[in-house]
Amino acid sequence: MANFDKFETRAIRKQTERSQQKEHSVPIFATSSFVFDSAEEARAMFAEEIPGNIYSRYSNPSNDEFIEKMCLLEGTEDGMPTASGMASMFISIAPFVKSGDHILAARSLFGSTHQILTTILPKWGVSHSYVDLNDLEEFERQIKPNTKMIFVETPSNPALDLVDLEYLGKLAAAHDIILNVDNCFATPYLQNPAKYGAGLVTHSATKFIDGQGRVLGGTVLGKKELIEEVRFFARHTGPSMSPFHGWILSKSLETxxxxxxxxxxxxxxxxxxxxxxxxxxxxxxxxxxxxxxxxxxxxxxxxxxxxxxxxxxxxxxxxxxxxxxxxxxxxxxxxxxxxxxxxxxxxxxxxxxxxxxxxxxxxxxxxxxxxxxxxxxxxxxxxxxxxxxxxx
Known part of the structure; x- marks a missing residue:
């Protein structure tokens, strides 16, 4: 059987199963909730014993198709869509830190990400240190016993500085730290941080993923065990992507x-x-x-x-x-x-x-x-x- 695995083909041809209507383009699942065939099915789904959709804050076929494409294109095991790029930045960090923990971050970050690290997380007792992207050895020197995550953008916003992902991937693995990479500027077409050891890859899908200034959205992609924690956090805090936006963004990936x-x-x-x-x-x-x-x-x-x-x-x-x-x-x-x-x-x-x-x-x-x-x-x-x- 042929293996149609090129980037462009995956972005276009990966889709959920067609309904009985045999639609060529995947429809929008504009519903807030889903019905169960029985009380037992409802119980089993809530207990996570069987797969299925319960509520669109948890999952929705339109969003699932989008995130499955993103995982395929980024080369990650799992992912979670969010209502905006900053929602994805926040929920890629928050589930993994508690009071007393430390985050090591590149100094060159988007303004709102800077605010999360300097204004919001300190209220939880989470500290941070900044490192110059161009000083790789400083990353290792700044690691503390309580460092839980390294967070970087590459290229950075707006200076377009780069960081060596292979170096950071090996450093994070050696110290058992999560490497979290904002890949918004590059997109999965130009760069794949997971290939270099990033445990989490974040995107503001509002930018090049949509590409036409129409919708807000974000993604957190990465290792399955990490995304399980992200999904639990998101399920109960509610930074959910609109199914309409999920449908738009999935179509955007085709181009x-x-x-x-x-x-x-x-x-x-x-x-x-x-x-x-x-x-x-x-x-x-x-x-x-x-x-x-x-x-x-x-x-x-x-x-x-x-x-x-x-x-x-x-x-x-x-x-x-x-x-x-x-x-x-x-x-x-x-x-x-x-x-x-x-x-x-x-x-x-x-x-x-x-x-x-x-x-x-x-x-x-x-x-x-x-x-x-x-x-x-x-x-x-x-x-x-x-x-x-x-x-x-």
Whole structure:
């Protein structure tokens, strides 16, 4: 029998069993609960003696199909869908820590993940330490007897720094610590952290997984025994994905490969042209040869991703003028869309950090993050370079 196991085919052809209607496209299971054939069946399902759907806060066929595809594409044993990306970040951490425990995290993190570690978890008595992504030996030096998890983003948001996943996977295994990797920027098409030893892989599916700015969603994927704890925690705290969103996201996966190929092609083209511009101090893109971790990017990532960051001369005020001068590229707190998006992190996504904290993770006053969309690259460049000129 043929083995149709290529990424694109799996993303399209993996689906739940068809109903008696023999639908070609999987339907939405828009129901809050499910019926039982008998009192005994209800008892057995609640006792988890037999499989089946009980309540959509626990499971739903639309969400199950989406998460089964994600596990297949990421190479993980099990997974859990969530209502948003930040819900997935939180429930990938919370079930595994208690008062007195410690988390080791990369310093360069999304603003809301930073808030979980610095504001929310300390109320539970959970401490953390930050490590520079570029100092691998510091990760080992900072491990404490009570360290339960290493949490990283790679590439990081928004500086696009990378961390060596193979090194961290071996380090986590040696110390019996969970390695938790936010793979949102890369997607399973470009990078698979589980291959390097990550026990948990998280995504904001709102970004490239959806890819069209329509729905919120997240996933926690990983080893079966870890996801069982995540599932128990989620079942009783309720960060459930809408079945409609699960259906949308499952359909989105069918075009993930072709979309990511174009995002990456456009992003590399833009990064190469930005690099020689007189009003740009520096450009960061993982598959740009000038990236300080270019060799690691080539090793870990199939392509460089859809994000480009650059430092515009003139600092904070120049950055704001640049955004105001854009005509086509959107100003919105999202990324991974078909539409190109520009963000000034110092005044928006990372504005709650102190200036010292921002500089420590590479967010300078003039840093611009561009989520490079699927418009024609000539139009993207025309709008961006004209805005650079107007903002002088």
């Amino acid at each position: 993930l490969a072709v979309r990511m190929e174009k995002h990456c092609e456009n992003a590399l083209n833009l990064a190469e042209e930005l690099e020689g511009h007189s009003d740009v101090d520096w450009v960061k893109y993982p598959h740009l040869k000038s990236h300080p971790q270019y060799e690691l990017a080539i090793k870990q990532m199939r392509h460089g991703g859809g994000l480009v960051t650059f430092e515009l001369k003139g600092g904070l005020e120049r950055g704001r003028k640049f955004l105001d001068a854009l005509e086509m590229i959107s100003l919105t707190p999202n990324l991974g869309d078909t539409r190109s998006i520009a963000t000034h992190p110092a005044s928006t996504t990372h504005s709650k950090l102190t200036e010292e904290e921002r500089l420590a993770v590479g967010i300078s006053p003039g840093l611009i993050r561009v989520s490079v969309g699927l418009e024609h690259i000539d139009d993207i460049k025309e709008d961006l370079f004209r805005a650079i000129e107007v903002s002088k």
